[in-house]
Amino acid sequence: MTYDQPPALHPADAAFADSLSAQLPQDTIRKTEPRHIEEPRGRWQGSSQFIALPRNTADVATILRACHDARVGVVPLGGGTGLVGGQIAPDGAPLLLSLERMTAIRDIRPSENAMTVEAGAILVDVQEAAQDVQRLFPLSLASQGSARIGGLLSTNAGGINTLRYGNARDLVLGLEAVLPDGQIWHGLKRLRKDNTGYDLRHLLIGAEGTLGVITAASLKLFARPAATGTAFLATPSPTSALQLLGLARDMLGDSVSAFELIHRQGFDFLSETLPDIRQPWDTPPEWSILIELGTGPAIDPARALEDLFAAALEQGLSDDGVIAQSAQQSQAFWDVREHIPEANRRIGAVSSHDISLPLDEIAGFIPQAKAALAKIGDFRINCFGHLGDGNLHFNVFPQRGGRREDHAHLREAIKTCVHDITHALGGSVSAEHGVGRLKTGDLERYGDRAKLSAMRAIKGALDPHGIMNPGAVIPR
Structure with missing residues (x-):
């Protein structure tokens, strides 16, 4: 079966909820609350009446098996921070599935630079658990105080440190997941090399919950930089910003962990909507770069940034800059960058x-x-x-x-x-x-025909009844 003509799905109504509740521990199935069926931009309103809140992977397997047998749609819900509607189903009344109770740090091994966490763990808690053992989990983005690991992996999140450490998929060693028919895939290996057939890990990462539910992940950890440095540099144009990026890489190599481009309009929006956010410029330049370094003990990042600015000034790539003089000032710089999306939201x-x-x-x-x-x-x-x-x-x-x-x-x-x-x-x-529900038409318009055909074949093979996140990524 292909996914072009999947069977019709049944709603997760009261009768189904009662039947499923009887198979699970008490209080696993609840009525949805408004926060469960809304999304940040207000473009969709969900239709789900019930939400499942499993406590372990066995519960997730029971839920998916029942939905598979009853032809009931399932929409996985992470932290609800997604911006393309992947966590919201506006029709069909599917069952919502949240792993917010599955937040355990199952294992952490600093000697291996690896940790195993459940999919409901909030990103900032994972970062702090790594920090407690003098390690770094580098995935970082503005919503890290509410975004959950399962959702971040399902959307292959990027964030500010992709330049140095890669996207979410590059930070995963292994996964545990439940497939649409309720089978549990025990893939939590902490291996850097494992050439044993198709890599289901990378198939599920970025699939946005359309091929199964990630329940836990083995994640890569890294040595923490001995020191960090942060600076805003003015630059005349995007062309000069790209030349500045090349110069930074030539001079500083892999110590460049973030390199953000910001147009003057972003600062103007902050002034208009969030005047309490302290900005680095009295008069913002047309274009700015926010750069962060993470260095070893032999390199002073502030001195390295001073040398970079001097070289950029000589080459006409920058004529002004502000280098953070403390961790507090560095955080203030990042507060500016991370509040730009909020200013955007307020402008509309x-x-x-x-x-x-x-x-x-x-x-x-x-x-x-x-x-x-x-x-x-x-x-x-x-x-x-x-x-x-x-x-x-x-x-x-x-x-x-x-x-x-x-x-x-x-x-x-x-x-x-x-x-x-x-x-x-x-x-x-x-x-x-990601694609979610917002960009399914774009995927059809711009996607490679062979890739789309393969995606539909995979979806039809793993999820023949089309229960997993119906309407997301691949339109029904």
Whole structure:
């Protein structure tokens, strides 16, 4: 069976909830609350009436087996921070499945640079557990205080340290997961090499809950940098920012852990909506770079950043900069970067875009996309993101005093404009947020035909009844 014509699904109604409750410990099945069926941007409202809150992997297996047999849809719910609607099903009344009770740090081995955690563990708690044994788990993003490991792996989250440490999938040694029919895959090996057939680990990571439920993961740990350094550097243009990135890599090598591009519009939005956030500039430059280093004991990061700025000044790549003089000031710099999405939310984007491009295409993309959008309407554009790995958040807003609702009729044209240019330049229309329900049409429009065919074949083989996160990634 392929996934083109999956069987119809039944709702998780009261009768099904009662039947499932009888197979599980008390209080595993509950009525949903508003927080379970809402998402951060308010674009979808879920239809689920019931949520399952298992306490262990055996419970998850019981739940999926029952849903498989009854043809009831299941929507895995992590921390609810996803931005493409993958955790929200607006129709069909599927069963929500949250692993928020499964938060244990099962094992931590600093000598192996490995730890095993359950999928409901919150990212910041995983980071702190690693820190307690003088190790680093480097996945880091603005929602780390609520995002859960299972959701982060299911969406292959990126974040600020991808340049040095890779995406979420690059930080995983093994997985434990429950497949759609209730089988448990015991894949929690702590191996760096394991060539024994298809790699189910990488199949499930990034699948957004459409092929099964990740219940635990063995994660890679790293030595903590002996010292860190953070700086804001002004730069004339995206072209010079990319040249500055090359210079930083030549001078500092792998010690560069983050390299963020920020346009002046981001600082203006902060001033407009969050004036209490202390900014590094009295008058923001047109473009800025936020760079962070993590160095060994032999290198002073502040001195290294001073040397970088001096070289950049000599080459015309920067004419101003602020180097953090303390951990508190470094955190203040990151607070600026991490509050830009909140400022965006308060302004109200007409259309937001999470794209990636080959590094050599970024400098050309930005003016090309701005010129194309100017033909559609008069907008403000906030372009920022993880320049080191080619990931831009290219978001379109009304002019000051305008409302996004007034431009809603242009949203599809704006998105298509940005995504067409991105695709033509060899980029991706989903860099780190996933496909969810928001971008299923984009996947059909821009996706490789052979890849889409293989994806449908895999989905049909592992989930023949189409119960797992129906409507996400691959449209029914």
